[in-house]
Amino acid sequence: MYKLVENRSEKGKELRVAVVESIQELIKENDKVVAMEADLGGASKFTNIKKSNPENFIQCGISEANMIGVGCGLSSEGFIPYVHTFGPFATRRVYDQIYLSGAYAHNTINIYGSDPGFTVGPNGGTHTTWEDVALMREIPGSVIVDPCDETQTRWVVKELSKYEGVHYIRANRKNVRNVYTTDSTFELGKGNVLREGKDILIIVSGQLVSDALDCAEKLVEEGYSVEVIDMYCIKPLDIDLVLSESKGKKAVVTFENHSIYGGLGSAVAEVLMENGVNVPFKRHGVDERFGQVGTPDFLQKEFHLTADDLYKTVKSML
Structure with missing residues (x-):
């Protein structure tokens, strides 16, 4: 729990x-x-x-x-x-x-x-x-x-x-923002619905979960109903949760500190396509880039992995 x-x-x-x-x-x-x-x-x-x-x-x-x-x-x-x-x-x-x-x-x-x-x-x-x-x-x-x-x-x-x-x-090696209370437990292979919503589904992993929640709050202020899933276990993927929560959404977006090729976004896309889920879908991650020197804050902006970047992606889909 x-x-x-x-x-x-x-x-x-x-x-x-x-x-x-x-x-x-x-x-x-x-x-x-x-x-x-x-x-x-x-x-x-x-x-x-x-x-x-x-x-x-x-x-x-x-x-x-x-x-x-x-x-x-x-x-x-x-x-x-x-x-x-x-x-x-x-x-x-x-x-x-x-x-x-x-x-x-x-x-x-x-x-x-x-x-x-x-x-x-x-x-x-x-x-x-x-x-x-x-x-x-x-x-x-x-x-x-x-x-x-x-x-x-x-x-x-x-x-x-x-x-x-x-x-x-x-x-990460350093400290990150808290998401869960210290007494929280999880189930391996299962994603966690952090907030429910009817319009938009954001599936995210890692420390970007906090940024996804920030983005969701901004969209909610504008009148959208936003769901956020922490898919901390990328493999095995919670296929049932992806399918049940994607149906009926106006947009589904994956958000990851990883290339858009072969990561969380690819895993979710495979599930949606193989099961015939017809929903607007976007992978938000890194596209054809190598790393570079900089502070983590600078690099997060450089590679367009902030809450504001995710917000722009969702809005473009709507």
């Missing part, structure tokens, strides 16, 4: 702290949980795990493919690995290892790919990933989650420890 916070302007703890604290709690419950790093322990706070649980931490150095291989090897011996590096290094750089050593070999690995899209900030284009969801969707049996705030991030990290397979968590 989930509940929205009353004040969405407040921010929670940094998401990297939420991830680390959740892993530390898991280690207390099960000493088979292992945390692994690729020389970013200071940036991710995984060094805190090294201090609290040195026997459950492995520093793999700047050798991401090896880290995935070691993690999958540990899985084959009954361990539950959690690995971290930047989003592009956690997906496209190590794709073959994830696919073969992980999925194909039926091993379990929980991957935290941090700072997706514009959130990478001054680390620039080499560290930017607009394609991580598209890549991970192609792996048979994979689970992809894009949590929107601290509460959801904590729940996701702990929940994935219950399942076998390749699991990908894409999330």
Whole structure:
């Protein structure tokens, strides 16, 4: 059961702290949980795990493919690995290892790919990933989650420890605006209807959930009835919810911190087309762009991923 916070302007703890604290709690419950790093322990706070649980931490150095291989090897011996590096290094750089050593070999690995899209900030284009969801969707049996705030991030990290397979968590390292109350829980593979509406449906994931709610409030002030779905679990997608909530709408828009190719928008479009849902539809994301250097706030505007940008897209459809 989930509940929205009353004040969405407040921010929670940094998401990297939420991830680390959740892993530390898991280690207390099960000493088979292992945390692994690729020389970013200071940036991710995984060094805190090294201090609290040195026997459950492995520093793999700047050798991401090896880290995935070691993690999958540990899985084959009954361990539950959690690995971290930047989003592009956690997906496209190590794709073959994830696919073969992980999925194909039926091993379990929980991957935290941090700072997706514009959130990478001054680390620039080499560290930017607009394609991580598209890549991970192609792996048979994979689970992809894009949590929107601290509460959801904590729940996701702990929940994935219950399942076998390749699991990908894409999330900022820094703190973001709160969406859910701290006692909220979720269901893997199910989207959350954050507000109901009859005219417009916005399907969104990750920290852009807050921006989508801002956009919805602006549209409501103009007399529109707007529904917002937090599709934090991109794979498996909540197909039933997409179909039930899309029918009868004047416009359906997906909003993602990702390329419009292969991500949330593509997944929703496939569902709508294959099931014959006739509704005006638009993917709002990044189109044929590489990353660049800048602050996250600047980059969010540069790549047209703000609440105002989404508002313009919805209005153009109406």
